[in-house]
Amino acid sequence: MKGIRKITPYVPGEQPDNPKIIKLNTNENPYPPTPLAEQQLKNFDIRQLKRYNSVDNSQLKAALAEKFGLTPENFVIGNGSDEVLAFCFLAFFNSKDPILFPDITYGFYKVWAELFNVPFKEIPLNDRFEIDIKDYQQENGGILLTNPNAPTGIFKSLSEIEALLAVNQEVMVIIDEAYIDFAASSAVTLLDKYPNMVIVRTFSKSSSLAGLRVGYAIGQPEYIQIIESIKSSFNPYSVDSLAEDLATAAVKDAAYYEEINTTICQTREWFTEKIAELGFQTCPSQTNFVLTTHPQHAIEDLFYFLERHEVYVRYFPKVERLKNYLRISIGTPKEMEIVYQLLKEYTEQ
Ligand SMILES: *Cc1c(COP(=O)(O)O)cnc(C)c1O
DSSP states (O other): OTTOOOOOOOOOOOOOSOTTSEEOSSOOOSSOOOHHHHHHHHHOOGGGGGSOOOSSOHHHHHHHHHHHTOOGGGEEEESSHHHHHHHHHHHHOOOSSOEEEESSSOTHHHHHHHHTTOOEEEEOOOTTSOOOGGGGOSOOSOEEEESSOTTTOOOOOHHHHHHHHHTOTTSOEEEEOTTGGGSSOOGGGGTTTOTTEEEEEESSSTTSOGGGOOEEEEOOHHHHHHHHHHHHTTOTTOSOHHHHHHHHHHHHOHHHHHHHHHHHHHHHHHHHHHHHHTTOEEOOOSSSEEEEEOTTSOHHHHHHHHHHTTEEOEEOTTSGGGTTOEEEEOOOHHHHHHHHHHHHHHHHO
């Protein structure tokens, strides 16, 4: 038949029904959302739903503007940051030159590039799995980096991000900060100096709201406006009223999230040290997951061993350089103790 599209979709981690499973395969937060959001949900007036939701998400933008010390015009909200990122592709990557992103990064970038027919070039991470900024000093139609990177967890310092921006001022540079709340510092402070940067964030990881589907971009108003135009040409009401309400409550409870996310970082450090005693080699992570390997063990077999013991982690058999690695999201201390014991049993058998 004519005109039928062939596509290779992004394949997310499994969402099993069994509540007994320790689910460490999609980098969700193990802790519940803020009690403020729960209260907001209880107070939500169902009659509101007979009307269309706010098309400009002014409530959430106002809360974000206050949090960051910026203006509401610096923000655009989307149905998850996946939607915002897809809009960024349509808004900013229209050059004939290839956009650049690392060979090992969020798997969705390649899917969008192919879906939207955007030429792209994958830049290999170095052999320590780090992004080398000098590799991004070449003719390009835009740059897309996750910082800290996924699935490595490795963070690029602000001075290195600045060095990248300094030599790429004629194209749009998108920084996906999905995990930034687990890391040292955000590139938001560079926005004034480098207006050609847009930062994308999500409520799915550090705000424990993956199922709510809210994400946003931060940038200069003139560029944010272009993303808004794409959104208006596609699905102007993509963020529903309930989602906007609950996400706003989350923005307002920074103290709660600071506490749970600090615990996650501490658990990550504990877990990384414990599995190092078993011989695992783990990338230095500033996220809520670790990428790890073991020189004496077949990782694929370990993946199925964990699955049989109702622990789900992520394995990327199709990515050549990641064949010997597991990505393990950081759960509660109790969950990570169970995982540690299983890894101990496996490596000592
Ligand atoms: C999880 C994740 C996203 C997607 O977030 P949603 O807001 O849930 O769509 C985007 N980028 C990276 C790097 C992620 O890990």
